[in-house]
Amino acid sequence: MTYTQLAIVGVVVAVSADVFLFRTKLVTRRIFWVSYSIIIFFQLISNGVLTGFGIVRYNGLVILGSSTPVDAPPPMFGAGRVFFAPVEDLFFGFALVLLSLTLWVWLGRRGIQREPMAGPPRFSNRKLRK
């Protein structure tokens, strides 16, 4: 299978695990999408370093874009790339993040170290609200 195909399978499996297998249904929750938007921003930076400097190099036969050039950075945008990384990496990352959060929440739901819950932030007056 190509990376493109596997990346799509990864997303489908992760969403299925979240919705049907573990029933955490994170993809229906605001907190997941807000967290994921923060994660994807930093993912683009860190993965951009790994792919832009050619630390990790891709084979053009298995991605939508073309191979990482030998002596130059890959395209920053376009040609199947998003901030130097193959667009497939976004799907791979989504599957990795969603599966991790699904398992974390599922374990908490099962009573494994549900407590102590997160918060409140230090140096915040938010606690005065309640």
Added chain:
Amino acid sequence: MKQFAYLGVLAVCLLGTGLLEVFLRARVYRRWLRLILTLVPVVFIFTHWDIYAISQNHWTFDSDYVTGKIAVANVPLEEVCFFIAIPICSILTLEAVRSMRSWPVGDEQASQNTHELNTSVDSNRTGGDEQ
């Protein structure tokens, strides 16, 4: 030093999100058992994906920027570290957002109807256990 480039990227990610544990009280490392139990299947599954992808030449690693140490089969140490670090960063982000916003995540269900646990959540919320 160049060979630590990949590991360095992961270290920066962990140091950055580590601030969330301290300043936003994400309490992810503190719940280390739950964290380890989350990481085991994730590392297992994604390492297998990696074994396949590397065997099929989906991606390769510039030998100048990795340590050259192999974690398992054909998978570089850095990749396994990636499958540990990125989930930790993600969970820290989720818990940091929860700390800031108190939006439902789905794991608070069982505790919501019991007075006893509500009380303990309240005492956490006033920060009384961490001063």
